[in-house]
Each structure stands twice: as C-alpha cells, then as structure tokens.
Amino acid sequence: MIVEVKNLVKRYGDLVAVDDLDLEVMEGEIFGLLGPNGSGKTTAINCILSLLKFDNGEIKVFGKPMSPEAYDIKKDIGIVMQEVAVFNELTVYENIDYFCGLYITDKSERKKLVEEAIAFVGLGDFKKFYPKKLSGGLLRRLNIACGISHKPKLIILDEPTVAVDPQSRNKILEGIVELNKNGATVIYTSHYMEEVEQICSRIMILDNGKVIATGTKEELKEMISLGEKITLQVFEMEDTHMNFFKTMENAVSVDYDGKFLVMKFQKGNSNLEQVLDYVKSHKINFGKIHTEMPTLNDVFLEITGKELRD
C-alpha cells in the first residue's frame, strides 16, 4: 500500500474540515479525490504531506509513518499544488532545475531529468521564459514539471487544471495517465467529475469533510438506483404521450422543458428500444436522441441531494 490514512480528523476551531477520513491508495493506481470546493480534499492532502498538524488519526506513506521530518519518504513524493508554486525570478528551466535539485544532487542526472520534464509537459520552446510571460495553461504545465521532474513513486496533484483552457487540460490529463503508465502512483484531487471519471481507477467522493463513497466509477454508479438516462429532442409533446412515458416500467422521472424530454430510469434493461417504438408509432416529430449512463454527478446528487458543482 502506498498511502494509508486512518481516522483522520482535522479541525479549524469549530469547523471540522476532515471528519474521520479513512483512505487507502494502492500501488500503481490513479486515486481520485472528488468533491466540491471546501469538501476537505486539499486539507486531507496537506495532512498526508505533513504540511498541517491534525487532531486525530494516523498516516502512513510507503508503509512508514509520515511526519514533517520523514525526508526518506518525501524524496519519493512529487507534489503539484493547487496554487502555482514557482519563482518569478527564475526561468522555466531554472525553476524546474531548482525543484529537481531539492531531490537530485547529481548535476548530470538532474540535467537529464529536467530536460525530460520539459519535454514531457511540452515547454521546450519556453525554457528561457520567465513565469510572468507564460499563459495560465503553460504556467500549470510548469507547475507540474516542477513537481514530477525527479520521477517520484507517488505523485499528488491537487486540482492541477483549475483555470486551464480545454486544450491544456487534455494535455495535462494525458500526461498524468502517462506518468501512471510509467509506474507512478497518483493521487488526483478535483471538483471536475469528468476529469476524475476520465483518468482515475478509484475514486473517493468527499463532502463537508466526510467520505460519502469510495470505489471504481462503476462501483460508485452501482451504489445508486439510477440507471439509464434518455434525452429526446421534441418540439411538441401532448399530455397523452407524457403520460405514457411516465408510466413506463422503471421510469424514475420524466421532464419536458419545451425542447428536450429527459427520462430517467432505474437500473435494469435498456429502455431505448421501447421509447423509439412509441415515438415512431405515434409519429412524434423528434430531432436528436441520446442515452447515457449515470455520471458521478448523479452519484453525488443521489447521495447528498445536491449537485457536485453547487
């Protein structure tokens, strides 16, 4: 086991930021911590990294107790913080070299690693640029390069794609998957469910400092009663048709907003065929139709009663 957290409690006065958190991260996985802003993700990460003192609990990394002085553990951890932590006085190359230098003393090895990190994040053309000259996306990539240049066994990325354009975001996510393929275990925190769903092998959902669910994305979706969701673009909907859809077997909810008919069903068989048969037989004029399985937002919604992005 790479990271093991038991009964972690962190309080700020009366506010319980992390409430009895248990967490296990296995070697080679991309573990996602998903939750809305203020759910306790960053606090949990800071406790794992011994940046924060906690009120209760036990944290082990690589099987050893974690502490501020556990330098033998820290040397194998790469951290990409939520806020960009680079020096404005140094160029892109110098920044990566500095952070790599905190872990790697051998100059020639470090040079090789720095070059690799630059190539990995695609900053080859910006080596001599100062951070102030970089766009938000490039700056995030620099932040990642500074965190991973020493080839750590465990990489912790705390919301690395905040305020990043979609192109840079995809590049970052692809990079994280590649790092994982190269052998690194990854802990990835985000409040973007699509990202977590896209790259994480296991996910923990947090809300108000509490764990509300843990598992693979499939396991998480299994936890809820919701199954298929069919969306039909129709321009006119008579009450008789609405009644039919509402009384369909497995239907959980049916809503029509004047343009889209959204039908949610319980887990079970596919309902698409029955819906299409009815539409055709009653000559209902429709545009697009698509079906989707529940998302992590649906999981979060069903468990907490609120949207993930609320």
Add this chain to the structure above:
Amino acid sequence: MPVFKLCLKIFKKNIPVMMIYFGLFIAVSIMMITMSTPTDQTGFSVSKARVAFFSEENTPLVEGLKTSLAENADFIDIEDDQEILQDSLYYRKINYVLRIPQNFTADFMTGADPKVIKTSIPGSTSNVYVDLKIESYLNTARMYLDLIPGISQEKIKSQVLSDMAEETEVEMLRRDSSGSETGLMQYFFNYLAYTFMFIIIMGVSVIMLVFNDPIIKQRNSCSPFSTTKINLQIFLSILLFTFFSWIVLAGLSLTFAIDEIPNFNTKYYVLNSLIFALTSSALSYLIASLVKGREAMIAIANVVTLGSSFISGVFIPQDLLSEGVLKIASFLPTYWFVRGNRMISMLMEKSGPVFDEMVSSMLIQLGFAFGFFILTMIVSKKKRSV
C-alpha cells in the same frame, strides 16, 4: 546547494535596484570631497584693519597707543571731514575711525576713565582686533599708573609696549598622533551606515519575501530538504551578500579617504563597519520576518534607515543633537556605530578609556545583532506554530 544558488540568482536580479543606492553613496561621497574645506591649517595671520587715526593731542601715551595699534592697523591718511569719513567707511576704504579727544591724556593720568571715540563698520573681524588692542594698551597703562604712583607717561609707554611685545609660542597640536586630519574617513564611515543598512535590508528582504511566500514555503516543505538546511543556505547567501556589500562600501569609503588609510585607526573603522554589517543583516532578517509585501518593505527600509541615521548622528554630528534625541538613538545600533567611529577618530593607542569606549560600542552592536537574531527566531517559531 540549490537554495543558496537560487538566492544568488535573486540577488543578481536585484542588482539594478542596489546599484541606485551604491550610486547614491558614491555621488554623495564625491560631493562631500569637492565641498569639504581642507582643514589642514596649523596657524593663522591677523588681518589688518584700515584705520583713520585722529588725535587732538600729541602725548607720549597717545603715541604709544598708535604704535601698539600699528600691528593690527594700517593707518590711512584721510581728511578729517565727517562726510568724507562716512563715504570712506561706506565704500570700505577704511574700516575704523579712531579719535583721541582733547585732554584724554590728562584725564587718564589723573585716574579718570576717558573714552576714545570710534566709528567702525559693524561685523568686521579685524575691527575686533583693534578694539582688543586699544583695551589691552589702556588697561595695562592703567595698571602701571595704579601700581607706580608718579610714573611718567614716557615710562608707561615704554613699559606697556614692551609688555605687549611679549609673545607666547602657540603650537597647533593634532588631536591625535595617528588619526584623521580632515575627518573625511570618519564622515564616510558614518555615512556608510545609511547606505549600508538600506542595501542590506532591501537585499535580505528580497530573499525573505520570496522564501516566506506561503506557497513556496509549503512547496519547499514537501521536499526532502529540511527547513534547517534551507534556512542555513539562505543565511549563507545573506552572509555572502552582506560581505560583498561591505567590501564594496567599505572599499569605497577607504578609496574616498585614501590619504588617511595609513593612519593607525583605519583598521578599527573597518572592523566597526564589519560589525555594523552583521548587525544590519540581523536587523534585516527580523524586519523581513515581520513584514509582508515588497512595497511595505521599501517603506520600512526607508523609515528605519533614514530615521535611525538622522537621530544617531550619521548626517548631523552627535554633538549637535539634543540629549533626549541621543537617548532615544542609543536604542539603535546606528547610534553605537557612529559613536564607535567617533571614538576611533579620537583613538591614539590600543588602550585607555577611548579604546575601551570604542570596544564597548562594538560589543553593544554585536549585542543588538544577537538580540535581533533571537527575536527573529521567536517570530519564526510563533509563525510556525500558528
């Protein structure tokens, strides 16, 4: 040594700002050299007043007075006309009109106190010598008259002139055998306090602002580099920067007072400035740990350096400052640095009260440095525990 190297790079980046202050120091120093009056005079010559001398009687006593005045006066022949005399005084053809009234001698010899009549240009130094000479002649004559009853005018005249001819040898001694003749060395080393403190505060705070940034601090804490190692490397870089600044500024001070370098007390000026450099570093460390933000730092650096320099005697000699101000200033290291320099300027040997006072000034500065360092540690610890 990644932290140490980073600090050096940050210093390098801030060189242009530092250069402004180095430049300022050089400019003020050059200004001082060109404006300072050489004070290497070891004697003086009395200037003579242009005197119009009129006597309404011709007696040995009056003749004696005129003879005695000749040393300090050039007698100008001029018509005894009120208007002409006024014009001559106005156009500075003469500085002094001296008139001996009738019966002056008779009255004097009978013990009365007759007055000579004088008209002079106000504020003239040479006139003062004429006044002194007249007073001296008449006072000495009166003394003879009082002590030797029946003494003749001739006798009085010869005795007084003989007495007044007596001269006392006056030798201008240097304040010390090895110290400064011009005081330039002391001035430059005093002024160094201002420039030095500002540069050190700015340099140290630039580094500390970067490393005290919470995000950078957190990021560094995640690394296997211990806080002690990081602090040690920062401290080393600050020491190097302090040493470099000290070499440059002390070197400039010595260059500007190059003629005084062979003096016995030069090494003490250098030592005192090195101690002050360490104290300034410690103070900068403390300020940097308390203040957040570059703008605030510049403001604090200005207030601390200018304020302490003004009240400690960097710009104005300590002798001219009030006791109250100096008492307040004694709570600042700059005061003890300036005082140390003052003691060094008076230093003649490696012992004695002046030497002891110089040593105690240096020790007090070191005490300040230690105090600042301890305070910084306390502040850092408090911040860490929050």
